[in-house]
Amino acid sequence: MPRVTSIATALAAAVLAVAGCASESEPASTATGSEETLKVGLAYDIGGRGDQSFNDSAAAGLDRAKAEYGVETNESVASEGEPESAKEERLRLLAQNGFDPIIAVGFAYGPSLAQVAPEFPDVRFAIVDDASVMEDNVANLIFAEEEGSFLVGAAAALKSQSGQLGFIGGCTVPLIGKFEAGYAAGAKHINPDAEVDVRYLSDPPACPGFSDPAAGNTAATGMYESGADIVYHAAGGSGSGLFEAADAAGGLAIGVDSDQYLTADEAVRDAILTSMLKRVDVAVFDFITSVRDGDFTAGEVVYDLEAGGVGYSTSGGQVDDITDQLDEIAQKIIDGEIKVPTEP
Amino acid sequence: MSTQTSATGAAPPTTAPRRQLRVTPFTALLGLLALLGLLAFARLVTGTADIASAGTLRAALGAAVPIGLAGLGGLWAERAGVVNIGLEGMLILGTWGAGFAGYQWGPWAGVVAAVLCGALGGLLHALATVTFAVDHIVSGVAINILGLGATQYLSAVVFTGVPGGGATQSPSVADLPTLGVPGLDGALAGIESRGWFLLSDAAALLRAATTGLSVLTLLAAALFVLTWFVLWRTAFGLRLRSCGENPAAAESLGVDVYLHKYVAVVVSGALAGLGGAYLAIVASSTYREGQTGGRGFIGLAAMIFGNWRPGGLAVGAGLFGYTDALQLRGGGASVHALLLVVGVVLLAAAAWQLRRGRATRAALVVGVGALVLLWFFLTDVVPSDFTRMTPYVATLLVLALAAQRLRMPAADGRPYRRGEVE
Numbered sequence: 001m002p003r004v005t006s007i008a009t010a011l012a013a014a015v016l017a018v019a020g021c022a023s024e025s026e027p028a029s030t031a032t033g034s035e036e037t038l039k040v041g042l043a044y045d046i047g048g049r050g051d052q053s054f055n056d057s058a059a060a061g062l063d064r065a066k067a068e069y070g071v072e073t074n075e076s077v078a079s080e081g082e083p084e085s086a087k088e089e090r091l092r093l094l095a096q097n098g099f100d101p102i103i104a105v106g107f108a109y110g111p112s113l114a115q116v117a118p119e120f121p122d123v124r125f126a127i128v129d130d131a132s133v134m135e136d137n138v139a140n141l142i143f144a145e146e147e148g149s150f151l152v153g154a155a156a157a158l159k160s161q162s163g164q165l166g167f168i169g170g171c172t173v174p175l176i177g178k179f180e181a182g183y184a185a186g187a188k189h190i191n192p193d194a195e196v197d198v199r200y201l202s203d204p205p206a207c208p209g210f211s212d213p214a215a216g217n218t219a220a221t222g223m224y225e226s227g228a229d230i231v232y233h234a235a236g237g238s239g240s241g242l243f244e245a246a247d248a249a250g251g252l253a254i255g256v257d258s259d260q261y262l263t264a265d266e267a268v269r270d271a272i273l274t275s276m277l278k279r280v281d282v283a284v285f286d287f288i289t290s291v292r293d294g295d296f297t298a299g300e301v302v303y304d305l306e307a308g309g310v311g312y313s314t315s316g317g318q319v320d321d322i323t324d325q326l327d328e329i330a331q332k333i334i335d336g337e338i339k340v341p342t343e344p
Numbered sequence: 345m346s347t348q349t350s351a352t353g354a355a356p357p358t359t360a361p362r363r364q365l366r367v368t369p370f371t372a373l374l375g376l377l378a379l380l381g382l383l384a385f386a387r388l389v390t391g392t393a394d395i396a397s398a399g400t401l402r403a404a405l406g407a408a409v410p411i412g413l414a415g416l417g418g419l420w421a422e423r424a425g426v427v428n429i430g431l432e433g434m435l436i437l438g439t440w441g442a443g444f445a446g447y448q449w450g451p452w453a454g455v456v457a458a459v460l461c462g463a464l465g466g467l468l469h470a471l472a473t474v475t476f477a478v479d480h481i482v483s484g485v486a487i488n489i490l491g492l493g494a495t496q497y498l499s500a501v502v503f504t505g506v507p508g509g510g511a512t513q514s515p516s517v518a519d520l521p522t523l524g525v526p527g528l529d530g531a532l533a534g535i536e537s538r539g540w541f542l543l544s545d546a547a548a549l550l551r552a553a554t555t556g557l558s559v560l561t562l563l564a565a566a567l568f569v570l571t572w573f574v575l576w577r578t579a580f581g582l583r584l585r586s587c588g589e590n591p592a593a594a595e596s597l598g599v600d601v602y603l604h605k606y607v608a609v610v611v612s613g614a615l616a617g618l619g620g621a622y623l624a625i626v627a628s629s630t631y632r633e634g635q636t637g638g639r640g641f642i643g644l645a646a647m648i649f650g651n652w653r654p655g656g657l658a659v660g661a662g663l664f665g666y667t668d669a670l671q672l673r674g675g676g677a678s679v680h681a682l683l684l685v686v687g688v689v690l691l692a693a694a695a696w697q698l699r700r701g702r703a704t705r706a707a708l709v710v711g712v713g714a715l716v717l718l719w720f721f722l723t724d725v726v727p728s729d730f731t732r733m734t735p736y737v738a739t740l741l742v743l744a745l746a747a748q749r750l751r752m753p754a755a756d757g758r759p760y761r762r763g764e765v766e
Contacts, residue, residue, distance in 0.1 A: 047633070050503070050510025077511070079496060080634045172728060199675055200728055208637040211512070213628030215637070215672055218403045222673025225399040237513065237632050244629060265508065265516040265629070 038071040038292055041099030042284075043090050045106030046211075048077030052263040053236060053256075054280060058105045058128065061284030069292055074099055078108065081206075087112035095120040101291045103284060104128065107175055113138065124296050126287045128280060129175060131300055139290075140300045141283040145175070146182030146340045147333050148276040148310030149232070151326050152254050153186025155274055155312065156230040157194050158322050159252065166223035168216060168242060169200040170235035171207035174343070176200070179234035179256070179276070181344045189329070189338070197223050198344070201235055209238055216241030224249035230273060232256070240264065246271035252318075259313040275313040282309055306334045382685050384545040390681040394674040396545040398536055400666075401552035403673060406627060408665025409564045410435070410636075413619030414643025415650070415657045416564075416571055417462075417612040422652060423575060424608030425588035426473050427757040429484030432640030433491025434465035434613045438620020440495040443514030443631020444502060446624065451520045455560070455621045462617015463610050465491060470609035474602055477759040488640075496633060503631075514631035517624065523562065524555035558626045560618075567615065572654045584608055588753035591760040601760060616640065645739050651750050660739075667734040676725035679734060683726065686741075687717035712741075 042062055044055045055077075065071050074097070076090050087109055094102050095116065101124040104113050110130040117125050117135040126139040133140065156165050165187055169176040180198055187194040199219045201209025209215060216238030220231050224245060231246065232254035233239045239255060246253035247268040255261065255275030264272060283303050290296055303309020311330075314320060332338045383396040394400055414431045421428035428434075441461030446454025465487055472483035496512075503509035508516055528551070535547035575581035584604045586594040591601045623639070624631045642664055649663075650656025670678045690713030697706040743750075 047510070047512045048500075050505075051512050052510055056510070080492065199672070201672070203729060203732060208634060211632050211634035212637050213630065213632055213635060214407075214623055217628060218407065218669055218672040221403065222394070222399060225397070226394065237635075240516075240630060240632075241628050263508070267516075 038069065038101070038288065039099045040065065040071045040073045040288055041094035041097075041102040042073065042075050043087075043094065043102070043104050043109065044075065044077040045108050046078050046080055047237070049075070051237070052260075053258055054278075055105060057258055057278070057280035058103070058284050059281075061281035061288075062103075064281065064285050065288040069288070071288065071292075078106075080211075084112055088115050091116040091125075092119070095123045100124055101126060101288065101296070103287065104130075105280070105284075106130075107173070124291055126284075128283060134299070136298050139287060139296065139298055141280075141287060142300050142302045143278050143280075143283070143309050144302060144304035144340075145234075145276070145278060145310060146178045146185075146342050147305045147330075148278065148312065149179045149182030149234075150186035150189070150333065150338070150340045151305075151312045151330060152232060152274055152276045153183035153188075153196075154190050154329055155186075155319050155322060155326055156183070156232060156252075156254060157187040157190035158325065159273060159319075160191075160194070160230050162227050162229045163191055163193055164195050164197065164226075164228045166197045166220065166228040166231035167199070168219050168223075168231060168233040168235050168238070169198070170210040170233075170238055171202050171204055172200045173204050173207070176234050177344050178342050179232075181341045183232050184344065185341050186329075197226070197228055199223070201238055210236035212238050213241035213244075217245045220245035220253070221249060224251045230254065232276070234276075243268040243271055255313075259315050261313060261315040269316065272316060272318075274316075274319045277311045277313055279303065279309050279311070282307075304334075305330050380545050380549060381542055382688055384542045385688075386681045386684045387545070388539075388541060389684060392674060392678050392681040393539065395670060395678050395681050396548055398533070398548040398551040400669055400673055400678075401549055402556065403669035404662065404666040405552060405561065406558075406665070407668045408661040409561050410619040410623045410627065410639050411643045411646055411664050412568070412658060412661030413564055413622065414616050414640045415647040415661055416567060416643075416654065417466075417615035417619070418644045418647040419571065419612075419650075419652060419654065419657060420575075420608045420615065421466075421469075421612035422647070422756050423585050423588045423753055424605045425591060425753055425755045425758065425760065426469070426605055426609050426612075427480040427484065428466075428469060428609065428612050429481055429641075429644065430465060430469050430487030430491070431484075431612075431616045431643055432636060432638065433484075433488035434462045434469075434616035435620045435623070435636045435640040435643075436488075436491040436495055437461040437465045437613075438617030439624040439631050439635055440498065440514075440620075441617065442621040442624035443517060444498075446517030446631075447506075447509070447515040451518050451625050454517055454625050455520075455618070458617045458621030458624070459614045460617070462620060463614040465617070466610040466613020467606075469613065470606045473759065474605045474609070477761060479759070480757050499631070499633065512633040514624075516629045517631075519629055520559050520625055522556050522558050524557060529555045558622075560622045560626050564618070564622070567618075568654050568658055575654075585753070587760075588755055591755055592764070595762065602762065605760075616643075619643070645736075648750065648752075649739055649742055652752055660742075663738055667738055671728075671731040671734055676728060676731055679726045679731040680720065680724065682734075683716055683720040687713050687720060689713075690716060690741075 047055045049059045104127045107129040110132050113127050114133045117138050124137055126141055128141045131140045131142055167180050167183055184196045201215045220242040223231050230252045233242045234256050242253050243264050252273040253271050254273050257278045260275045261272045387396050414435055418428050418431055438458040441457035442454040445457030469483055469487055472478040473480050500511045503514050504511050506515055532547045532551040536544045538544055583599045587601045587604045595601050646660035647657050649660035690709055694706045694709040
């Protein structure tokens with residue numbers, strides 16, 4: 001039996017070692033700053049750099065700050081299925097190592113930041129996509145996803161032959177509901193008879209639907225077969241399944257967060273009508289700028305159409321003929337003439 | 345002893361005469377027709393055409409393949425007496441291998457690499473459980489964690505910076521060819537679109553089974569038949585199964601138990617790896633972290649559902665694949681229509697129990713069936729929280745109804761040391 005235990009221990013140790021490698025922080029790149037170099041800590045959601053979506057956008061903002069201000073940075077990334085305590089520890093470690101400000105990317109950090117922020121009242125935090133943490137040292141970087149979604153919804157209705165559209169959400173959380181609500185409202189603004197078929201791939205807390213391309217493909221194929229011709233997704237990595245389904249069914253798809261025409265596989269690019277842009281890079285860069293300039297403000301900062309935080313992409317040229325109409329709608333949203341709902 | 349080694353997995357002989365329900369090709373076909381009839385009935389009553397459409401059935405088949413392959417892997421291991429809860433980890437290793445080799449050297453290289461990666465996971469499990477007699481569950485859980493951690497680490501090292509790749513996903517992998525019977529699709533689609541009772545549904549089923557099939561789907565089907573043949577019709581298979589029933593007796597008859605267990609667990613990992621290849625190459629066209637989504641565990645459940653037999657496992661995988669496809673495609677409305685089918689099946693099961701003189705169990709089943717039907721009549725849509733439970737509820741229902749008929753290999757999960765007598 002002792003032999004068995006020792007083997008088991010060795011196995012467990014090996015497991016821990018590998019798990020440790022996977023979530024290990026990337027080495028800090030030190031910039032030899034002049035007077036007082038900012039030390040920016042950034043904690044990514046699952047995926048981290050290279051996810052071609054949300055996290056990459058945050059990384060772009062950080063890179064820009066590094067290039068323009070020469071800030072010192074430390075990046076770490078969440079891993080699949082990690083416990084809440086791991087997120088807390090990640091934020092705590094950054095704060096203890098003197099990083100200030102610290103940016104948590106993604107609503108998943110909400111509960112852990114609510115724990116950690118009060119422990120370090122002198123450190124300035126920011127969290128992307130979460131408005132629930134209300135502390136004096138936390139800025140909530142919120143996006144008006146519904147406004148961007150309204151525009152792509154309008155684009156879909158303008159381009160649709162059948163008047164039947166689809167929406168695929170990764171997980172039934174309020175955040176994704178904003179995408180759905182804006183998209184449906186935008187489609188109905190153009191065509192009151194438009195029908196939007198809505199499907200969510202998973203439920204919280206696990207939300208596996210953000211990384212299941214097979215599920216995205218199945219759901220999308222079902223929509224195209226039942227007559228929908230344009231489907232929009234807010235399902236992260238499952239979106240690649242949608243693009244394949246669109247390509248196979250001869251339909252169109254709408255990307256999300258970043259300009260997915262540029263990152264999707266070349267074979268399916270022509271199936272991407274446009275993408276709803278969510279400029280996390282702008283938010284991250286602006287936040288670092290505000291801290292650098294000494295005007296950090298706690299509470300909600302909303303990145304909407306007016307602030308250039310959301311929008312739509314034109315790569316591929318499929319919406320070139322309707323940009324005038326879309327820009328007109330965008331102006332009406334900015335002027336408050338069109339009220340965009342945030343809940344489906 | 346003789347009853348154990350020659351057991352074909354059916355009910356123990358003492359109760360066999362009363363319970364025996366022989367599954368022949370004829371009864372299987374009859375059962376399939378009855379099920380199809382029920383689906384057709386539900387389709388006409390509720391007006392949800394999608395529950396028996398070719399698209400749904402095709403998606404169901406696609407969803408069933410990785411589940412079935414993982415389950416087949418579990419079957420090989422457990423028939424040799426090794427519980428393999430590490431299937432999920434081996435599935436993950438398979439998806440990674442498929443992504444890694446697939447984007448560089450083509451999809452077939454991806455398939456080979458996935459099988460090798462899965463087999464490597466199996467080898468590790470065999471080393472821990474057979475050579476070092478580690479508790480099977482402990483080793484399996486470790487492999488699940490190791491599979492996830494190792495692929496996360498390797499992806500970050502290998503895919504970062506490659507065009508189209510990143511820390512959590514590989515560049516895209518080209519698809520494998522699909523096969524089908526030419527000329528059939530159009531004619532069958534015509535019949536399907538008429539919406540005739542049973543005839544259209546049969547056409548839809550034929551359409552899903554004969555057109556647009558990935559070669560991996562066909563390979564998986566062939567592996568089911570091959571598994572049945574090897575394990576139940578060859579001397580090697582008998583020896584392998586004897587290791588799962590009574591390894592001490594097998595050893596005394598000159599069977600190399602360790603070797604057979606090693607082979608079984610490595611094959612188990614290879615099959616799970618092939619399931620991973622299907623997920624990464626056919627179902628999607630990229631490796632993506634987390635894309636297995638617990639399908640390894642569902643495969644294990646399908647195997648238990650199928651009474652450690654390939655045929656039963658295929659039915660289980662098909663059922664889970666179907667419910668998964670249905671909730672993904674049709675959502676609450678389609679699953680709502682399925683309630684009608686479930687209710688009728690339960691009432692039929694109750695009648696069957698009553699005929700065999702089990703009044704209390706019949707009453708229980710009638711009660712559950714009535715509740716399901718009541719739910720059907722009182723609502724229009726099943727909330728999404730419930731639709732995603734469908735595969736699990738289906739497993740529970742079947743286990744509750746059929747647990748007494750299930751029989752796992754007698755020495756399943758017990759560490760075996762050479763020369764030890766229990």
